[in-house]
Amino acid sequence: MGFVTDKQTLDDLNILGRYKSNSIFSIFNQTITIGGGRLLENMFQQPLTHAEAINERSKIFSFFETLNVSLPFDKEEFEIVENYLRSPESKNKIVAGFNITKSKLLHFIAHDREYELLREGLEKTIPLFSKLKPLMKTIEKASINTPYYNKAKKIADFLSSKHFDLVMEQSVLPSFPLTFQNILKFDYIFRGLFHNEIEGLLKELYELDVYITVSDVSIKKDFSYAKAVDKKEEFIDIKGMYHPCLSGAVKNDVHICKKQNVFFLTGANMAGKSTLMKSFGVAVYLAHMGFPVAASDMTFSIHEGIYTSINVPDNLEKGYSHFYAEVLRVKHVAEEVATNKQLVVIFDELFKGTNVKDASDGTIAIVDAFSKRNGTFIISTHIMEAGEALRKTNNKLFFKYLPTIVKGNVPTYTYTLHEGITDDRQGMMIIQNEKILDIINGNIN
Incomplete structure (x- = not known):
């Protein structure tokens, strides 16, 4: 059974309240990602009842206090990337290519917006992943002997996959807007081949957002x-x-x-x-x-x-x-x-x-x-x-x-x-x- 309380207690202590400027939640509610905000709220609604789990989480927050890092994007950028990555494409390369070709034709003939939104999302996603890679390498190196190491290594290894080499190279080239051929190639990587893995990566980024946010608040407030x-x-x-x-x-x-x-x-x-x-x-x-x-x-x-x-x-x-x-x-x-x-x-x-x-x-x-x-x-x-x-x-x-x-x-x-x-x-x-x-x-x- 989890930690028990009730509405009267939460109101007495003013614990919750996304839109209450003086709630305890509002002190920490500074995440960049929407998913991070949801995760933070979930943590507030479900305190832990095992000493090991509590101490592990606090050690991760404490570790991030020593790093002084921030996520390499803002709220608006990530929202565009997230919306793009959330819609899966076929893992069959031919089918995926056909779908994009169709959306491009609809854009040319009927001024349909789907193709432009896809291109915009992809062009925001490529540099974001490029900036994430060195950040996660830094965190991985620093997190040895901390509870966060395994997660940091998993994310860093995924971003270092050979399938992303072309993506990382593209991010340093002055070649936006992307050509149609590059859209076919990169979209298949993000929304087709690795869609499930990237869904998992987004969840890890929400968690990372919370860790960085809470540790920053702790430093500023001297908690x-x-x-x-x-x-x-x-x-x-x-x-x-x-x-x-x-x-x-x-x-x-x-x-x-x-x-x-x-x-x-x-x-x-x-x-x-x-x-x-x-x-x-x-x-x-x-x-x-x-x-x-x-x-x-x-x-x-x-x-x-x-x-x-x-x-x-x-x-x-x-x-x-x-x-x-x-x-x-x-x-x-x-x-x-x-x-x-x-x-x-x-x-x-x-x-x-x-x-x-x-x-x-x-x-x-x-x-x-x-x-x-x-x-x-x-x-x-x-x-x-x-x-x-x-x-x-x-x-x-x-x-x-x-x-x-x-x-x-x-x-x-x-x-x-x-x-x-x-x-x-x-x-x-x-x-x-x-x-x-x-x-x-x-x-x-």
Whole structure:
């Protein structure tokens, strides 16, 4: 079974979204090829659950960081080449020649565009293959002793095939547009004789596009690669963690292990609890993809999925209040946890939609129950009493908080984790600073 999650979690962490400028996907969505874009999206939708596969992929990304290479074409050029190569021709040389002759006649008699498109595609394809050959030779030579070597060698060997010698020679001659004889000759090589192999080559180029793109993003963003270890190790250790969409973000260290598998986080509203938990969830998700993460260093045991409850909406159509929607969310996650999967579970302020007493009692009961199950849990609250009660009775929890520093009557936030539980409560101070009561009472013109 693959890595499990759901739409609520993906929305909470803002993972997907081709057309969302602030999604995690959008950070990496810079591929040149359409096929590379599809492959990238597929990788985002299917995180890995085997340490060997994760580490192999991250090693390939890391290898491409050392190369500083780019694909020798742009998006528009490749689209023309891809459209040309996608339509196969007969492997029978006579039949293939007849088909091209027919399209040329139709072009001459009826101004049909098929022959011109074929010629244009071929004239873009020849120099592209010529530029790919030295690139793949460079990558092959550099990739010895890396997981990418076999693929690099396979592509380089194919491009060095004697059948392509004439193609490579043609690319250095000032002989475009191609003659009819050369079109017959070269088109047969690309769309007839080697069509199946070139279909495979296109898939390899999509993958190469993703490797180069992701490694470039990692360099620019100063990300790092996480190391995956076996599921039985049961820990996640992240140093210098921050949110990848924030510039100048404060970094924090988080270590959660089997001995203490519940991270109980307190802090006032606006102290940064939600951002820290989202940063953790995003790091876990990207790490299971083998992608670079926004952290200085990360080592983690394999988990089988992630579930969050950060922004739970009410459901007016079904008549659900915000509180009942929260309860149903907790129930759904509890059902998943009860299957004994090794999951990451993140809850931001349980039961916000009810009174403080019920929220506190519910938080204590749910957190205590979760601590007895497999998995890695982060639970936040601004109800310090719930933390104090759990600290007295449950040694599976460890407690950290995000502090608030009051300067004058203005709260400021460090966004840096501290040990313990905080009793920071600045809600009324913020209300007073915004002069809401003065506005209501008519004391402000």
